Amino acid sequence: MTELLEVRDLVKHFPVRSGLFRAADALKAVDGISFSIGVGQTLGLVGESGCGKSTTGRLVMRLLDPTSGSIRLAGEEIGALRGAALQEYRRRVQIVFQNPASALNPRQSVGTAIAAPLLAQGITPPGGVKARVRDLMDRVGLRPDHYNRFPHEFSGGQKQRVGIARALALDPRLIVCDEPVSALDVSVQAQVINLLQDIQQETGVAYLFISHDLSVVRHFADQVAVMYLGHLAEHGPTSDVFAAPKHPYTRALLSAVPSPSPGADRSGRIRLAGDLPSPSDPPSGCVFRTRCPLYAALGEERQRLCREQAPASVSGAACHHVAASALAE
Numbered sequence: 001m002t003e004l005l006e007v008r009d010l011v012k013h014f015p016v017r018s019g020l021f022r023a024a025d026a027l028k029a030v031d032g033i034s035f036s037i038g039v040g041q042t043l044g045l046v047g048e049s050g051c052g053k054s055t056t057g058r059l060v061m062r063l064l065d066p067t068s069g070s071i072r073l074a075g076e077e078i079g080a081l082r083g084a085a086l087q088e089y090r091r092r093v094q095i096v097f098q099n100p101a102s103a104l105n106p107r108q109s110v111g112t113a114i115a116a117p118l119l120a121q122g123i124t125p126p127g128g129v130k131a132r133v134r135d136l137m138d139r140v141g142l143r144p145d146h147y148n149r150f151p152h153e154f155s156g157g158q159k160q161r162v163g164i165a166r167a168l169a170l171d172p173r174l175i176v177c178d179e180p181v182s183a184l185d186v187s188v189q190a191q192v193i194n195l196l197q198d199i200q201q202e203t204g205v206a207y208l209f210i211s212h213d214l215s216v217v218r219h220f221a222d223q224v225a226v227m228y229l230g231h232l233a234e235h236g237p238t239s240d241v242f243a244a245p246k247h248p249y250t251r252a253l254l255s256a257v258p259s260p261s262p263g264a265d266r267s268g269r270i271r272l273a274g275d276l277p278s279p280s281d282p283p284s285g286c287v288f289r290t291r292c293p294l295y296a297a298l299g300e301e302r303q304r305l306c307r308e309q310a311p312a313s314v315s316g317a318a319c320h321h322v323a324a325s326a327l328a329e
């Protein structure tokens with residue numbers, strides 16, 4: 001498989017002022033993550049609020065500069081792009097936001113909103129901008145004759161379709177979808193996901209699909225990456241991760257996903273103890289250890305390893321005791 005996007009050891013620390021004049025500590029929003037996305041593939045990036053998903057998306061969009069690490073699109077390091085090459089990157093990588101309403105200007109017609117990326121890049125498609133916008137509206141299931149309507153005349157799902165049409169205007173290779181269905185009714189979520197899937201099949205666009213909801217990525221993503229406090233806890237093909245999660249955090253998250261069969265036994269739900277630690281002061285060693293159900297069941301020697309050493313990823317799971325995790329249930 002050809003890799004389109006390759007992210008290696010990506011780190012983003014935001015400075016935080018802890019004293020009056022002291023810019024001492026860092027908020028470790030993203031702290032050394034690696035993944036790749038193949039051409040026409042989807043990676044689902046999941047995790048609790050504040051774990052660093054949007055920061056990762058913004059780094060990939062080059063809306064933020066990383067503290068360290070590498071992001072390559074089609075083999076090219078994006079941090080090195082300048083001038084025309086950067087403009088070309090901005091064409092090839094687009095974003096769809098969580099809240100379609102706030103992403104649209106209420107005083108701008110939806111046709112104008114969809115045309116904006118073409119105009120900003122100075123591109124006139126064959127047949128003209130308006131014809132291209134009408135095609136895009138048709139493609140995402142909006143009526144082309146609604147070109148001159150305003151966002152308030154559209155439902156939430158329709159506004160998100162406008163956001164998707166705008167992201168498609170420049171024929172991108174990759175779209176960062178940052179919680180694109182979280183603000184929508186459950187019935188509309190499936191329609192928007194189906195639309196994204198159809199578009200991927202037709203165009204071969206790849207998605208970095210950010211969600212806090214594992215059930216949303218389950219039938220959609222080729223790979224899933226589970227993020228916790230700036231780190232990847234687990235990463236692998238979606239079917240493998242869902243069938244046999246290895247990391248104690250993934251196991252806990254999956255145990256809370258509603259079962260497709262009504263009346264299924266929910267007694268297997270794993271509840272995580274304590275609060276999410278602050279990314280400005282993460283635990284030593286394994287960042288998950290303060291809430292890890294397995295840690296509490298380990299002997300002193302094994303616990304020491306969790307406290308003292310950050311676990312490397314072994315077959316997709318960043319846990320020193322993956323084998324013990326599998327036996328724990």
Ligand SMILES: Nc1ncnc2c1ncn2[C@@H]1O[C@H](COP(=O)(O)OP(=O)(O)OP(=O)(O)O)[C@@H](O)[C@H]1O
Binds near residue numbers: 047051052055279
């Ligand atoms: N520009 C910034 N300056 C300082 N801290 C930031 C900045 N952007 C994000 N953070 C912090 O980085 C951490 C990760 O934030 P991020 O928005 O990436 O999380 P998230 O996983 O997308 O969460 P959510 O599910 O709530 O959208 C949070 O602690 C957040 O407060």
Ligand code: SF4
Binds near residue numbers: 318320
């Ligand atoms: S390394 Fe230790 S604390 Fe971390 S997930 Fe594994 S068992 Fe839990």
Ligand SMILES: [Mg+2]
Binds near residue numbers: 054055
């Ligand atoms: Mg976010």
